[in-house]
Amino acid sequence: MNTWADADPDPPLDFHRRLPGYAITRLVEAPRLATLLGVGSVVVKDETSRFGLPSFKILGASWATYAALRETLGPVPDSDLTPQMLKEWALPARPLTLVAATDGNHGRAVARVANWFGLEARIFVPPFVSETRRRAIIDEGAELVVVDGNYDAAVDAALEDGGMQGRLLISDTARSASDAVPQMVSAGYTTAFLEVEAQLCADDREDLDAIGIQAGVGGLAAAATVWARRPHSGRRANVVVAEPEDAASVFAAVASGQPQTVAATTPTAMAVLQCGTVSLTAFPLLAAGVSCCVALEDKWSLAAVAEMGSCGVDTGPSGAAGLAGLMAGLRGAFAGPVREHLDLGTRSRVLCVATEAAAASAFSSDELIL
Structure with a gap:
């Protein structure tokens, strides 16, 4: 395989x-x-x-964000990474907002990764996401957007928003078999x-x-x-x-x-x-x-x-x-x-x-x- x-x-x-x-x-x-x-x-x-x-979830969110940014920024230094090093490495990408849909953990992880790299985060959720999960995402510093409909509706909204200038979609689901x-x-x-x-x-x-x-x-x-x-x-x-x-x-x-x-x-x-x-x-x-x-x-x-x-x-x-x-x-x-x-x-x-x-x-x- x-x-x-x-x-x-x-x-x-x-x-x-x-x-x-x-x-x-x-x-x-x-x-x-x-x-x-x-x-x-x-x-x-x-x-x-x-x-x-x-x-x-942060295992996937962190690697995907790093791999996407690496395409233009090159790899991070070959050493132990500090919060300051991560922010300095990602500085040329700013201003940039990470976008994701979630029913809980993935969105919070993306918001945390945005903090690591000194970026913004915008997270889309369906209405059934509990108040506890919503608050946890907001507490990470992200903007929370509640979308009418089911989880797929939140995915579609994030996909549209993530295509705008200054956005980077960090989705854990793909609408195309070629989505990287x-x-x-x-x-x-x-x-x-x-x-x-x-x-x-x-x-x-x-x-x-x-x-x-x-x-x-x-x-x-x-x-x-x-x-x-x-x-x-x-x-x-x-x-x-x-x-x-x-x-x-x-x-x-x-x-x-x-x-x-x-x-x-x-x-x-x-x-x-x-x-x-x-x-x-x-x-x-x-x-x-x-x-x-x-x-x-x-x-x-x-x-x-x-x-x-x-x-x-x-x-x-x-x-x-x-x-x-x-x-x-x-x-x-x-x-x-x-x-x-x-x-x-x-x-x-x-x-x-x-x-x-x-x-x-x-x-x-x-x-x-x-």
Whole structure:
């Protein structure tokens, strides 16, 4: 699978390591989850904190912004990077406003990256985004624009605004298969999986049989698929993608063999996954590499939150969606055929990714009533 992951001589991991505040996120052994899923072992990549933000999203936002600016500014100095160095490097690009659509974490990450580089940020959100998430974006110094309609409407508004003079669109989803920035966002996410690789090697357990991952627009799942199926790595881990049942755009696209748009208007506990259209840069990778798609009822994600908590990982319904997908697949109505399809047994090793902190979700059952 020849992708953006192998194309850059200045890889995202090297860039992230040089940023102030970089730290490898922990890999948690979860024997309770292994018993629950009927497998040999489960490890959880805890992405509930990155660079002081409560999700993995800044990995993609930071790399994509840097890669886009690098086209005209050249690379940053080959040394540890300080906030002052980042601002000085980006000075020739000013005035410049970073633009993004979000249902929560990506927009906040773009706003934080704008601060790093001394730029402005303008973030578009659909109306279902909670007040807590809106306030977090504003507190990063961004201008917030609420767009009538669903998440796709916010994406369209950001796309139009991002084409104006003095704007740079940092989108984590693509309307064209050739869009470069969403590819760079996904490339940035590979840092998390390369850390997992090193952590598994350190424990002399490089084998991995399955990965449970959330969908959304598909950027993180695409990064997981690329890593799991990278040539010459020796890995052939099955990738299980999970998303809300009424916003299952990846499920629909993989099933039909082409990108599909779903309504994605029904409220869900997995609010940051309420996306109606798969990213067109992610879709070919998902279609080629995903082993199983699971459309989830909220009960599964809420149960997964509790199970993650029992293993010391404090996440919310969106953050626990990867585990929820495995729970629904391996314990639900079609558990036998799913387990056989994934070839998972009592000796199998499984990875789940907890993608956001519980505080980031700020979920309450009241939010499901419109």
